[in-house]
Amino acid sequence: MKSIINYLKEVICGVWSLLKGMAVTGKYFFSPGQIVTQKYPNNRKSLVMMERFKGEVIMPHNEKNEHKCTGCGICEINCPNGSIEVISKMITTDDGKKKKAIDKHIYRLGMCTFCALCVKNCPSDALAFGQEFEHAVFNRALLIKVLNKPGSQLMKGVE
Amino acid sequence: MEEEVKQTGINEQEEYIINMGPQHPSTHGVLRLVLSLKGEVVKNVEPHLGYIHRGIEKMCESITYQQIIHLTDRMDYLSAHINNEAVCLNVEKALEVEIPDRIKIIRTIMSELTRIQSHQLFWASFGMDLGGLTCFFYGLRDREKVLDIFEETCGSRMIVSYNCPGGLMYDIHPNFQKRVKEFLKYFRKKLPEYDQLLTGNVIFRERTVGIGKLSLEDAISYGVTGPSGRASGFSCDVRKHEPYSAYDRVRFNEILFTEGDTFHRYFARIQEMKESMNIIDQLIDNIPEGPYAVKMKPVIKLPEGEYFQRVETARGELGVYIISDGNKNPVRVKFRSPNFVNLGVLNHIARDFKIADLVAIGGSLDMIIPDIDR
Amino acid sequence: MNEGKVFSLYDFTALTKWIDTGLHHAMSPFWAVITELLIIGVLILIFYALIGLFLVYAERKVCAFMQNRLGPNRVGPFGLFQTIADLLKLLFVELVPIKNADKFLFNLAPFIVIIASFMAIAAIPFAKGLHAIDLNIGVFYVMAVSAMGVIGILLAGWSSNNKYSLIGAMRSGAQIVSYELSVGLALITVVILAGSMQLSVIVEAQRDGWFIFKGHIPAFIAFILFLISSTAETNRGPFDLAEAESELTAGYHTEYSGIKFAFFFLAEFMNMFIVASIAATVFLGGWMPLHFGAWAAGFNHVMDFIPPFIWYIVKTFFVIWLMMWFKWTFPRLRIDQLLTLEWKYLLPFNLVNVLVMAFIVLMGWHF
Structure with missing residues (x-):
């Protein structure tokens, strides 16, 4: 009996940890907040390099x-x-x-x-x-x- | 003919030889691993090096001490700043130059930022090795913030070349402190996501816990240092045992585990990021005023002798050994690179695990191939 | 609805009947059947290509949003034509001949994979009356046909004379053979509830409530189990061991290039679509609108105005989105863990689930 309870506990804990991970990606899917992609050749005009940038x-x-x-x-x-x-x-x-x-x-x-x-x-x-x-x-x-x-x-x- | 094949050992008939690399997604560069498999089980791993050998040690013999900096940048490019610091500390030690506090503290902050960005990339690429591609983007997203700090102060993002014998190349940017504090605030919020996404994940745990165990004795005898060594309980943090720069005036814990498996090698790095943030916290408001570099002679000549300095890079202990005959060029430079030594243990711990585990173990050793070959 | 109207968004039976009788009037029965086959074939082919291209785009967009990126945004508005551009590129890519490859099997493999997924589409009811073939063993047929794809994968791995490919193919074989079991049992749970294997009957039985709601907890568990095991069966998400790119570079299709690679690629996405449509049909009511019991008549009436085809597409894409969510969150399993998951967790759960469901149906406890 104990082994069955352990087995079920294992399954539930596992599924819960997976759901926690999905919450992170799901959160970003619905509210990405800041988009990190820069539309590079298009934003050439507004692109400002750091002042010490070694080009x-x-x-x-x-x-x-x-x-x-x-x-x-x-x-x-x-x-x-x-x-x-x-x-x-x-x-x-x-x-x-x-x-x-x-x-x-x-x-x-x-x-x-x-x-x-x-x-x-x-x-x-x-x-x-x-x-x-x-x-x-x-x-x-x-x-x-x-x-x-x-x-x-x-x-x-x-x- | 049959017998000849048998004699070579690696070509035993039941074994299935696979070339992993030099071009392979999970070797993070041009490392070539020759695997002998039995089904999916790895029976032997034979690393073949030299695909990115540039002769850095030999090149160092023909250039001045200031110029060595731009080569050490390119060894372990993820701890470029720490590598530079090692050379600078060694030269300064040889010349017996007293370094002001300001330089020491800035160097320490930069080193810890370097460590954080290196571990962020480790987290990103380790997640990718295990198939969680999203980790890669989250890791790089957060690493970008550190690189922006680097770019603002040093002018470049990865190959910073910020140290020079006697101090720093330029003073810190006026925004530096503000941006570092912003980053710490930002990253403290993001770090729990790392745990939710990967550390606690049941698939991840299944893939890493108990895989590739490295015992304390083996860690010591193979000389595995850095977070990989500390995960096995090998107390090898140079910052603690032989403090350099400003490490003697900050409080931090040396992350030690006893398990020594892939999970704890990973977890040690996650914990180290937190410790690094604590170190920066203690220093960032206490940067004293002063010059950013000690006035050095334009041509540095080390007195005749042998000099050694070790530092703790993001991957382990980096030793710089310089022999000087009193000229402006060193006679011999030897780098004890952590990755080369850590790679040696791969065959020992990856044997009898599956290919997928080999990828996880290799990822958890966090190898940078240009540092192995130099 | 107007009986005389031939074309209606809500019921395609009249339209298909009309075409059928029209053709039979115009030509001999033999030619009428041939023409029908051709029409259906061409329609499915077009549908297949469009959906495949769109899914590749959707996958890239979904993963981009989950990763704080923009995704494709260059070709056309929002990058909509990116995949078409990719396809055109793949068409022009050189087909690299492989030394010592088994040429015949090497060329055959992508076709087997793509035909397997192509055949499965035929049995899926897109809307009322929009159904290429309504087999009385529809569920069984779809399962059998979609499992055929593994032959193509095994052949691809074997014939391309590459060690990585062979390992990938062997993994895929072991994986699909075991996960087929879970898929079947999860579907059987619903078949018990519906009392039929015919897909149109299953859909019709969900007129007053989807099976996922009707069947209490067992149906919900069956849905989850079906999602997991079908994700595994399509070699996707955390179960993409056959092409685990960090271990086996690209697994069974390492050596393929150009349009042959595109076939594998398209087939993978179409398999996902098929599996999602089965899940939508069997658990989420197919093209049936969202209905509650008689107490919510007004709500039910409003839902009826949305055409069935839209319902079907929305549900399918919801399931596809779930599968993408899995893929872009979880790390990959190891081969032995994959089999452990099936034999130690999914299969026992499934068996108990079938038993519980049978008991519920026997006692008439379902809604």
Whole structure:
């Protein structure tokens, strides 16, 4: 007799635990509350990334097309996997002195692991993280970017 | 020919050899298990590794200590922050740098958040291993909240790279404390749902209780650490026994069970989430002011010698062993990764159970394959 | 209702009679029968495809809502045409030839599965008079035919020369053989109450109250048992061991691709539909409106205005929704637990239940 009671108890407890689980999913079925799905390409306009989001490395330019990069190469040294290559050139300044300046600041997005060492260690704050995250391209060569814009110059006052 | 087949052992004629993986839904990555079956009963499990070997230890030998951080992120990607902390602590110990309280407390909070999100994903994927697909979505839904906190402060969601030798990469975001408190409030409400949906479920209990028992002796001799080891009664919490960062100033319980079966490996993680929330509770209002990083030399050179530091990741004990010859690169770096060691016990506990149990046992060990191969 | 009216939403008998006599007037009896067969075949085929596609959509939406998601929402309004797009994709997918597979059986298996579910539809009364064939052993026929699908599953597992498939098929075999018993006994409980196996008679007997209400507790228990065991029989929900994707990748249909996979997929959903319609017909009154006793005449009259076909669809989808709810809540059982559940729990309950029901019917205690 006892075994029969135990058997029935087992069945009832089991069914009760199943019903408790069903209550959870049932609750969400009827009142989902917050829907977690984002309708991504449709909400592109309203999509705001976190301000520190590490999308890609960029070199901010001001409206006069000037940047802060002195071409010191610290970012290149700090990069763990060689995504950054700084090609510098010698230019003559207005007062006739010869000075080192960047020719091309090459950034290989395809190799970058977003460790932020370049941005953090830049002595003149020339690099920053952009918020762009749609990096897909059809040609791998397009992932090699030149960060300084053509014709850009070193900002006045940055050594 | 017949005899040759017999000699290989794994090819005994009555046994049915199945390759589980490298592409298989329940191995959570590219682990390959060669199973010998007898009917549905698993007679032998032979893990084959190396499908995601990237040579992280070797790569570490050619880069500086700051750069190692971005590689340790990619070992156990679910406890990325804790892995980074291990390296940083080791370097700081070698340089004998005094770390301010602010850094220690932020690191502890971040580590515990990492642990929570890792266990949330464990819950999600364990439910999925057992066929309850809804768990996966609930787990990921709640994990998203932690990842948002990470993204706001660290700039990335999973591979955070937030630690650096000497402190942190940036200061915490002004919203950090508010968001963490919101999350704790939210998650305390959601956690009972986890229990209703899975822990108490009779099917789940049938599937896990008494399956894959690991005795205390075996846990110690195999070196199974983390929640898996503690479910067997192996008191191995590094946070308790060898406190680092701010763990010496918080009160928390080490979750210990004696049963050591799949259910208790699962349950230990659920309980650990609660403990982690308690730890964060104690610290979140007590972050002192101060710098977020100690000024370090741009090129860190460790004094000649051997250094070891262990931390408690979400899966067990991670040891970082560095040999330095005084240069800016380490001579040798060795990671004692918890997953590799925990995997070793799989054949021992999964033998003589069914395939479905193997999936449950493998899931309960919570393996991250990139950490096994490194 | 107007007797002269041929087409009525409430009674299809006149319409089907009219078509039948019309055809017999127009051609010889032989050709009339052939034409009727063709018409019914085409109608069922269209119905089958539509319901199948809709069920896939419904499943995805239901599970999405349970998981705080949106579900398909891209193709058409609310993603309604998503499954059609999926089907078109599956049609164009390459049929991968399997090395060392038993080609004939491999190609045959999906058809057996789909024909088994196709045949079962014929016996289901959708509304009054809307009934392809009213067998006097309707319940028995549906059970027998729907159990045939397991042959297809076994063949698929065996012939695709894949170890996972074979394990999946063997599991499925063991599962269906044992759960067939519970399904049968649960239905027998109602057959005792109704005193007939003919589905139209069973429906007619529920004019003044559905069997789930009429039959006291035993009928309710039988309904629950039927739900559990039929979920198992259709390889769904917590009983989807044959295709347990975390253990056996995809079980018996691992090696299938393209339209052959679509057949398995569609058959699974159609089996669910068939099982749900049996449950609706036998326990929930089929196309009968919700009626209480004579004391609620006004209510009964209002219910009569809803066409029977709507009643039938609503009930069926309610049962389907219940089965989806099971599937998206519970973890999967293990094979030995699956058999334990059947032989140690469902079968004894069923046997006692049949006994109790027989006793109740004998004493005339039912409503």
